[in-house]
Amino acid sequence: MAHQPERTCVGCKRIRKKSTLLRVAKLCDGEVAVDIAQKLGGRGAYVCPIWECIVAAQGRRGFEASLKKRLSTIVCEELLKHAPLVTGNWWKPTRKR
Numbered sequence: 001m002a003h004q005p006e007r008t009c010v011g012c013k014r015i016r017k018k019s020t021l022l023r024v025a026k027l028c029d030g031e032v033a034v035d036i037a038q039k040l041g042g043r044g045a046y047v048c049p050i051w052e053c054i055v056a057a058q059g060r061r062g063f064e065a066s067l068k069k070r071l072s073t074i075v076c077e078e079l080l081k082h083a084p085l086v087t088g089n090w091w092k093p094t095r096k097r
């Protein structure tokens with residue numbers, strides 16, 4: 001089986017398969033965009049597609065730490081649109097502590 005690339009969620013800091021995460025990219029003009037296809041160039045940050053992680057990443061400056069830029073409210077809202085309203089079982093915690 002092919003190795004699946006993994007990335008760390010900037011919200012919960014758990015490592016997950018890249019394909020299950022949402023990507024946010026910092027474009028060359030300094031703007032930050034939601035990168036659903038994960039094809040945009042530039043520095044990227046990954047977050048689980050759930051409200052908890054998106055809100056946590058924004059609140060704890062996870063995006064800021066990765067992208068050197070805080071997400072605008074517009075980008076944050078767009079990201080939330082891609083997050084299921086209800087947290088599924090798939091992200092059963094593998095707690096760090």
Ligand SMILES: [Zn+2]
Nearest residue numbers: 009012048053
């Ligand atoms: Zn997460």
